Amino acid sequence: MERSYYVYLLANANNRVLYTGVTNNLKRRLFEHKRGLVEGFTKKYRVHKLVYFEETNDVNTAIAREKEIKGWIRAKKNALVEKENSGWSDLSKGWEVDSSLPEK
Structure with a gap:
């Protein structure tokens, strides 16, 4: 069975603060x-x-x-987000998250 690993960016409500992380279970980590x-x-x-x-x-x-993304200036991180998510929407909105279940 092949595992998946995720690099992710989180923002606060007004998009002024960004956090970059890595996980092997994105739903659990967001929970x-x-x-x-x-x-x-x-x-x-x-x-x-x-x-x-x-x-x-x-x-x-x-x-x-x-590590690469963490080393970038804010403008480059913003461009990465805006390329895929121009409205800075919460991509996890509506996800049913049960931290006790493994991600499928």
Whole structure:
């Protein structure tokens, strides 16, 4: 069975704060962010709107991509989001998230 890994960008409500992360279960990770179960930056600044994500089958590729994006200036991150999600919508809106179930 092949695993999936995700690089994702979260924004706060007014899109002023961005967070870049990597996970092997995007739905579970968003559940954790949105419920404030993750201590740190995303909880402190209420950064839990999924505005962009990529999927890969290689964990090293995902980690390298996360580091690459984290090194970018804000304008380049904005352009990445706007290319795929010009309205900065929450891409996870309407997802049924049960953190106890593995992602399919």
